[in-house]
Amino acid sequence: MNNESLVILVGGASSRMKKSLEHTDLDDKTKNAAQKLHKSLIPLGESGQPLLYYLIKNAVDANYKQVYLITSKENEGFKDLVGYESKNNKYQGVSVHFAIQHIPEGREKPLGTADALEQCLNQYPELKQTYFTVCNGDNLYSVGALDDLRKKRDVPNALISYGSSGLQFSEERLAKFALMDISPEGFLRGIIEKPDISKLDEYRDASGELRVSMNIFSFYGEAFYPYLKNCPIHPVRNEKELPEAVRNLVSENPQSVLCYPRSEHIPDLTKAEDIGRFRTG
Numbered sequence: 001m002n003n004e005s006l007v008i009l010v011g012g013a014s015s016r017m018k019k020s021l022e023h024t025d026l027d028d029k030t031k032n033a034a035q036k037l038h039k040s041l042i043p044l045g046e047s048g049q050p051l052l053y054y055l056i057k058n059a060v061d062a063n064y065k066q067v068y069l070i071t072s073k074e075n076e077g078f079k080d081l082v083g084y085e086s087k088n089n090k091y092q093g094v095s096v097h098f099a100i101q102h103i104p105e106g107r108e109k110p111l112g113t114a115d116a117l118e119q120c121l122n123q124y125p126e127l128k129q130t131y132f133t134v135c136n137g138d139n140l141y142s143v144g145a146l147d148d149l150r151k152k153r154d155v156p157n158a159l160i161s162y163g164s165s166g167l168q169f170s171e172e173r174l175a176k177f178a179l180m181d182i183s184p185e186g187f188l189r190g191i192i193e194k195p196d197i198s199k200l201d202e203y204r205d206a207s208g209e210l211r212v213s214m215n216i217f218s219f220y221g222e223a224f225y226p227y228l229k230n231c232p233i234h235p236v237r238n239e240k241e242l243p244e245a246v247r248n249l250v251s252e253n254p255q256s257v258l259c260y261p262r263s264e265h266i267p268d269l270t271k272a273e274d275i276g277r278f279r280t281g
Helices: 015-019 028-036 051-061 076-082 112-121 125-129 143-148 197-203 221-229 243-252 275-277
Strands: 005-009 066-071 089-091 094-100 132-138 155-165 179-184 188-193 211-213 216-220 257-261
Touching: 005 051, 005 112, 051 076, 051 094, 051 125, 051 143, 066 076, 066 112, 076 089, 076 094, 094 112, 112 221, 112 243, 125 221, 143 155, 143 179, 143 257, 155 243, 179 197, 188 257, 216 221, 221 243, 243 257
Parallel strands: 005 066, 005 132, 066 094, 155 257
Antiparallel strands: 089 094, 132 216, 155 211, 155 216, 179 188, 179 211
């Protein structure tokens, strides 16, 4: 199996982060940066490097060779970090390419993460003919997790299944993520978005863990592309969402997504308070 490409979703507006800034005790310089930049570009810790720097560094250590950044048209901050060419920027030993998520006519906001990935595959058709990993740009996934998704497997798709105890998040925060229903054979059966916190115990596995999706997947492009293209628009959020495309995939192909279990904390930038707590280790 040849999976040397990592697609990173960094096109969001970071709205939750920006709304929470006034309630934190961050210094003015950091607050100003957080207001102006995508959250994956905010300088962090003593080094001042952004989360995206560390994420690409981990991808390099996991032997990825190509990185695709899905951004909006307003992506100067990303170019300042990785390079100003539309493709083949050399950064930390990998080639970094930009895919632009264009906003459809008649909309003010992008059409969601499934649409972002569909547009990326349309702009880089070579991804339709290979395996690739896709993840959020506001979580620092480990070298081990990124490497798991490069392992040889007998099914076209996979994702990481995180044990809730290792994530070190409160149950209130866990309820804002997506829980996973996994078969005894290790295949994904379903994704439960933002479950009712009073019903979390219903989703625990035999070991007592909640299995959490942190939106890091590996797909075979040709097999998954139709589910991106045909993903329905969410009736409330009015977007085509990647987890919904995955749900439709496993509904029609029950043993097509293999779950790799891991237990570890993931540094996460959802709210402004996460900036001060950020650690790379």
